[in-house]
């Protein structure tokens with residue numbers, strides 16, 4: 001980010017002002033937006049260097065890097081907004097590798113006419129999420145597209161983390177007999193966003209589960225349990241994540257529907273919209289696959305963490321040449337939990 | 350809390366399954382047709398056949414709106430959609446039903462036709478109001494449940510004087526299809542009767558199947574426990590040599606049905622002499638068309654598009670599946686050429702279709718063999 005110090009100009013109008021093309025044009029207006037909004041909110045020594053890139057200290061281990069673009073609509077939803085979501089989502093991707101996240105970059109594509117007040121709310125939410133997670137947003141970029149060519153704001157974040165020696169997690173390491181653990185209820189994020197969009201109201205509101213999971217992961221790694229795979233079941237939901245792992249590992253799975261938690265209002269909203277919660281996005285849950293003898297120990301550690309209180313063993317990995325993910329339904333029958341067929345759900349993450 | 354419900358459901362299901370196993374005579378086979386796609390979906394989604402003894406067999410019926418739509422009808426919709434100035438509106442699943450020449454409405458849309466997916470007929474009216482210079486056609490499909498909303502829309506359009514709205518009417522009738530199935534000669538021992546359709550038409554229209562064809566009918570809701578309970582009631586009727594219409598879904602279905610909805614439909618529609626169904630062929634008195642006084646809203650007349658019957662894809666067994674004669678896995682291209690991503694036949698399109706339901710939920714059964 002630039003460190004141009006503009007001569008005095010009127011401060012940005014965060015009450016009634018809107019994004020203009022000039023805010024992405026590289027001139028004074030852009031510098032002002034960066035200084036008065038981004039630099040102020042994200043405030044940290046790396047960002048303050050003010051060069052084209054952030055110069056970071058040497059890391060003490062292998063590096064993990066992951067990137068994710070966020071295009072959620074609506075931008076604000078119960079339990080979060082696109083800002084904290086874009087921080088949590090990318091931190092989680094790095095955390096699922098077993099790494100401790102350190103730095104983030106953030107790139108914004110703003111639509112001309114977008115309210116500065118909303119942008120400010122989003123940026124401040126990002127700053128808070130990063131601070132809570134102990135991660136620095138060290139570099140960034142802003143572009144503005146003409147009105148009608150964006151959807152308010154799109155945010156791309158990249159995270160870098162470091163992984164300590166001896167940890168190897170990968171989607172192809174699941175073995176027959178391994179246990180599958182899930183850190184809590186499913187479908188909360190997707191249905192929070194969708195129900196807001198569809199203007200559905202329920203007795204109990206549906207709140208997104210968006211959260212940074214790296215401290216939960218750290219506790220799990222510290223437990224010494226033989227962890228093989230960690231994944232966060234975001235877009236495509238639990239079903240998609242498990243199918244990906246099954247495919248990568250060349251194994252099948254057998255799940256117990258009764259151990260997969262779905263909150264009442266989420267279930268009702270899914271029913272209403274004809275959706276299966278197994279395919280609905282989560283933003284604060286993880287799936288862990290571990291050696292069977294360590295499952296109890298791991299479960300205990302997960303339940304002791306605030307983000308894993310409702311953790312459960314939901315099934316196990318088994319030999320299956322077809323790589324089918326199957327489930328004993330709550331009625332006691334068997335079914336396949338297949339890849340999602342047909343249309344994608346609307347944009348929710 | 351959901352947990353508790355699930356536990357209870359599981360316990361209850363086990364209890365009903367035990368009764369079924371106890372009461373079903375090992376000397377008999379019980380061939381039960383679930384007419385509705387909603388039941389097909391529930392059965393597959395919850396793996397209910399695993400809870401039944403081998404001699405209790407469920408046969409999928411034709412009650413899946415997009416499944417029974419013949420190719421020629423989708424062709425007609427595509428022809429309409431491609432006319433300059435036309436906006437064609439339809440429900441989501443209809444967009445993916447295969448038509449002639451490897452087309453679907455979805456593909457026609459990608460090639461430039463203005464096809465819009467809608468959730469309710471009110472959406473169609475709104476599109477018509479917002480686009481007075483365009484012709485807005487609703488590709489209306491479905492059984493008795495989707496007919497009343499179409500009737501409401503037509504009446505509303507008439508009241509508003511909305512001139513640029515019309516419908517391509519493909520509303521069909523459940524009892525006529527059940528007649529056709531029974532006349533077709535498939536060996537059946539009873540029907541699991543429709544849930545939502547019956548809330549509209551009531552239980553009375555099924556009585557003829559009990560009295561004249563000796564077929565027990567149990568109307569059931571779409572919850573998996575409803576289906577289990579209906580199976581038990583059917584087995585009891587069969588064991589007692591009774592043939593009656595029983596209503597498991599009393600929380601929503603009466604003998605007379607929804608008289609208001611029936612009157613509304615009757616005001617707007619009349620029965621066609623015959624209508625072609627996929628699988629069942631031309632079935633007399635099995636579908637609806639607009640009454641004379643609403644004929645101005647009939648897209649077939651307004652745009653002069655004739656229905657042309659088209660044979661199904663050669664390899665596709667949808668016809669036999671819809672008649673209850675074959676199972677999805679007996680189709681040679683099931684799961685290979687024909688998958689939910691690339692459906693060849695209509696039964697692979699919607700999750701209520703027999704092939705899609707079996708593919709998505711049950712195909713481990715063959716592969717295990």
Ligand code: SF4
Pocket residue numbers: 664665666667670677680681682683684687688692693694695696697704
């Ligand atoms: S598998 Fe496909 S082609 Fe075969 S019967 Fe089913 S829908 Fe038709």
